[in-house]
Amino acid sequence: MSLSVLLSVNGVAREVALDDPRVTLLDLLRERLGLTGTKKGCDRGQCGACTVLVDGRRINSCLTLAASCDGARVLTIEGLAEEGALHPVQEAFIAHDGFQCGFCTPGQIMSAVGLILEGHAGDDPERIREGMSGNICRCGAYAGITAAILDAERRLAERNRAEAA
Amino acid sequence: MFGVGARVRRKEDDRLLRGRGRFVADIALVGMRELAFVRSPVAHARILSFDIPEQVRRQVFTWQDLEPAGVRPIRAASGLPGFKVSEQPPLAADKVRFAGEPIAVTVAATRAEAEDIASQVIAEFDELPPNVDMLAAAAPGAPCVHEHWSDNIFLETRVGQSFEKDVAAAPVRISRSIRTQRQCIVPLEGKGLVAHWDRQAEQLVLYTATQMPHIVRSGLSECLGLPLEAIRVIAPDVGGGFGWKGLLQPEEVVAAWLCLHLGCPLRWMEDRREHLVAAANAREHHYEITAYADADGRLLGVDADAWVDAGAYSIYPFSACLEAAQVGSILPGPYDFPHYRCRTFSVCTNKPPIVPFRGVARANVCFAMEQIIDAIAAAVGREAWEVRLLNLVPPEKMPFDNITGKHFDSGDYPESLRRAVAGIDLASVRRRQLQGEPDGRLVGVGFATYCEQGAHGTAVYHGWGIPMVPGYEQVQARITADGGLELRAGIQSHGQGMETSFAQVAHEVLGIPLERIRLVHGDTGLTPYSTGTWGSRSMVMAGGAVATACRRLADRLRRIAAHLLQARLEDVTLSGGMLQSGQADITIAEIARTWYLAPQLLPADVDPGGLEITAGYKPKSDHGTFSYATHAAVVAVDAEVGLVEILDYLVVEDAGTMVNPAIVEGQIFGGVAQGIGTALYECSPYDDAGQPMASTLMDYLLPGFTEVPAIRIEHMETPSPYTEFGVKGLGEGGVIAPSAVLCNAINDALKARGAVVTDQPVTPARILAALRNARAEPPP
Numbered sequence: 026m027s028l029s030v031l032l033s034v035n036g037v038a039r040e041v042a043l044d045d046p047r048v049t050l051l052d053l054l055r056e057r058l059g060l061t062g063t064k065k066g067c068d069r070g071q072c073g074a075c076t077v078l079v080d081g082r083r084i085n086s087c088l089t090l091a092a093s094c095d096g097a098r099v100l101t102i103e104g105l106a107e108e109g110a111l112h113p114v115q116e117a118f119i120a121h122d123g124f125q126c127g128f129c130t131p132g133q134i135m136s137a138v139g140l141i142l143e144g145h146a147g148d149d150p151e152r153i154r155e156g157m158s159g160n161i162c163r164c165g166a167y168a169g170i171t172a173a174i175l176d177a178e179r180r181l182a183e184r185n186r187a188e189a190a
Numbered sequence: 191m192f193g194v195g196a197r198v199r200r201k202e203d204d205r206l207l208r209g210r211g212r213f214v215a216d217i218a219l220v221g222m223r224e225l226a227f228v229r230s231p232v233a234h235a236r237i238l239s240f241d242i243p244e245q246v247r248r249q250v251f252t253w254q255d256l257e258p259a260g261v262r263p264i265r266a267a268s269g270l271p272g273f274k275v276s277e278q279p280p281l282a283a284d285k286v287r288f289a290g291e292p293i294a295v296t297v298a299a300t301r302a303e304a305e306d307i308a309s310q311v312i313a314e315f316d317e318l319p320p321n322v323d324m325l326a327a328a329a330p331g332a333p334c335v336h337e338h339w340s341d342n343i344f345l346e347t348r349v350g351q352s353f354e355k356d357v358a359a360a361p362v363r364i365s366r367s368i369r370t371q372r373q374c375i376v377p378l379e380g381k382g383l384v385a386h387w388d389r390q391a392e393q394l395v396l397y398t399a400t401q402m403p404h405i406v407r408s409g410l411s412e413c414l415g416l417p418l419e420a421i422r423v424i425a426p427d428v429g430g431g432f433g434w435k436g437l438l439q440p441e442e443v444v445a446a447w448l449c450l451h452l453g454c455p456l457r458w459m460e461d462r463r464e465h466l467v468a469a470a471n472a473r474e475h476h477y478e479i480t481a482y483a484d485a486d487g488r489l490l491g492v493d494a495d496a497w498v499d500a501g502a503y504s505i506y507p508f509s510a511c512l513e514a515a516q517v518g519s520i521l522p523g524p525y526d527f528p529h530y531r532c533r534t535f536s537v538c539t540n541k542p543p544i545v546p547f548r549g550v551a552r553a554n555v556c557f558a559m560e561q562i563i564d565a566i567a568a569a570v571g572r573e574a575w576e577v578r579l580l581n582l583v584p585p586e587k588m589p590f591d592n593i594t595g596k597h598f599d600s601g602d603y604p605e606s607l608r609r610a611v612a613g614i615d616l617a618s619v620r621r622r623q624l625q626g627e628p629d630g631r632l633v634g635v636g637f638a639t640y641c642e643q644g645a646h647g648t649a650v651y652h653g654w655g656i657p658m659v660p661g662y663e664q665v666q667a668r669i670t671a672d673g674g675l676e677l678r679a680g681i682q683s684h685g686q687g688m689e690t691s692f693a694q695v696a697h698e699v700l701g702i703p704l705e706r707i708r709l710v711h712g713d714t715g716l717t718p719y720s721t722g723t724w725g726s727r728s729m730v731m732a733g734g735a736v737a738t739a740c741r742r743l744a745d746r747l748r749r750i751a752a753h754l755l756q757a758r759l760e761d762v763t764l765s766g767g768m769l770q771s772g773q774a775d776i777t778i779a780e781i782a783r784t785w786y787l788a789p790q791l792l793p794a795d796v797d798p799g800g801l802e803i804t805a806g807y808k809p810k811s812d813h814g815t816f817s818y819a820t821h822a823a824v825v826a827v828d829a830e831v832g833l834v835e836i837l838d839y840l841v842v843e844d845a846g847t848m849v850n851p852a853i854v855e856g857q858i859f860g861g862v863a864q865g866i867g868t869a870l871y872e873c874s875p876y877d878d879a880g881q882p883m884a885s886t887l888m889d890y891l892l893p894g895f896t897e898v899p900a901i902r903i904e905h906m907e908t909p910s911p912y913t914e915f916g917v918k919g920l921g922e923g924g925v926i927a928p929s930a931v932l933c934n935a936i937n938d939a940l941k942a943r944g945a946v947v948t949d950q951p952v953t954p955a956r957i958l959a960a961l962r963n964a965r966a967e968p969p970p
Contacts, residue, residue, distance in 0.1 A: 119199060128377070
């Protein structure tokens, strides 16, 4: 049985023929499209390393069947930085030392970008921690990530205000 | 400022932030096939037969395939007298000794297909009674895990002499039974590998997520019977290790052999369930301790028996007695007291082999010893920190040889404690306790002080007689023709930022800009031999070798510069990448161009070794470095539901000179986060049948964003008298104290109700049980 999926990944239209209907979005990205920036940490939706944005919302790509993403817009870590410059969230991860080994980092960053888009966290560190609680960092950089998200939110808000004005 | 002590951005950051790191699962080779392992569903059994469907028979391999081909079991003996040797066939031979032990491997085009085949492989077992609890397994008459042994004790050790007569009149005698749980290590990247045969180099190439590529190569050579030069092991970007990637794993042996046998590239990625149930187990100890003290709380003696549940096999290279043998020598901690006796037992059980986890043994002994200090304080009616202060090795005794011969190099242990007491504001916590909380929770404060041996030297490891003894650590340094610097080191950086910190060390000596310094690491084909990254050693050992190699390069540069500048050698100085004599100067890049491209201009007596050096390094003392810290915490305990909230957490630490304070702080934050997991959440229990009860991250609870509070750090910097720049190892320190601190703080909160917890993790259930017991037996 072959199943064709058409989706936009980082702004590029991709059509993938699936020989196995069980393929997850994570495996599709990593094994079929060569986008290995998104990581497999637990394959059960319990660590957040595989977080990507689908139609602007955060999801665990390991729990999402690729077949269910037909027509979707997928944004991964590879598509986040514009024209070589780092995204403000990525910049803030450096400034606040938000990682060590870097394995959970793509998922943390995509989750942070999604959290900011959701607009619920505001400048409340407690709500950021709650909103990021699906992403595990075994190197323990939680305080740095929380500070980075607060900082990036401020920078993005300033940028949006500047663009509006 | 970019040299030693600078808080510079990591060179590794950009690729990792963009998702462009190359971890082992990101490597794809043409024609690569995938492996899945069939694992034992039972803890202890004889294998009677395999039922493998004929249509997949050629894709399934067992020990019956590997053994005739000459594959040897993993064997990690210790030279300590009485050590019993286990042999671990990388696929079980005639017997399985823990649930999760690999018994067969399958090969297919995709992992999904390999797993489909694995599910069709059926083994028939004759089940045997399992040894699940270490104390029962150590008792006479327990069924033997290794049938030719006389009991289940890998090794018994004894330190010190009996001293009852000397403490017969001691006014304080405290006895405690203390248990620490079996844990899993859980780096976010599990174990993984890609193996292929390089036809041109005629080499087996193994990409593997490891902290010690050279040791994996040695182990593979032993198990496969291949000469070392036919094996190249490469660690790519590694997503955290914490010890789990510091050993030879059976899957590496199986995959390497299969790659040779099948002639195609193979990949295996450990899945999270395999990680939790089949392998990455650590830290399960039991203590029976009696301590004696005078009426002020001064320690007179400590008498302890310690058991470590080492699991079914001895792991390569650290062996099954890594933990217990260390317990005997480090239980006295940072304290100075006259009498000590300790027996340790490394117990063999039907559980996965215990492997080194960051803070090996040190986290457990700190948990045990610091509870004892608090108990003595309670008995003599003093603040626990005062009793600590009374017993800590004072700075005027440094360097100090302790009761087990550990050589504490430097530092002011009492000062770290005093600063922690001031920093946590003990007086205000005591006032707050008196007032009571509006929500009825109980507030408590706890302290723990430890010292951490790191960068263990030759003498320390030689005594154990295990398959690995660290000697001189070597680094190769090469100045390129355009003035850049390549460093090649056999350690492996997997989150420690060594591409940056080693460049800072080299910059400090040579002045070459950080962006022109490149570290090559983790590849046996490109780097000198090293035992790898473990035991808080890389910055001390390989960092020291970087400095040594760069100093020798600086000397060669000066000699060439003296000739080119027509100056006397003693007048030539090197600063900021520039060699100067009076008004004349020349850059390192110009000298490098001369060496490589214009050798006719070189002096006649130029060192033919050129601008490339291999330097070996050991600190002046071979005993290892001793960093230390005091941690302090304030907690609120909800006595109705047993939940603990950490209100404040302070670390006052001294790891000598810091090469990059940002990296130091990251290591401490991360260690404390893991220590909080150890203290309150993480546990891998086994049922009576030896079945693992925590097989997903919903059962095995890792600390997350909402469990890890903001952690405050105060630095002290006492340079080591023995190492380059005075650095000390600190990668493990953060994880050592948190479980002791939090347990002491919880007990401080519970003391108003007369309750005491002694076992970790301190779960709500344990807290509620302690409160129930206290109500049932009110204190006299």
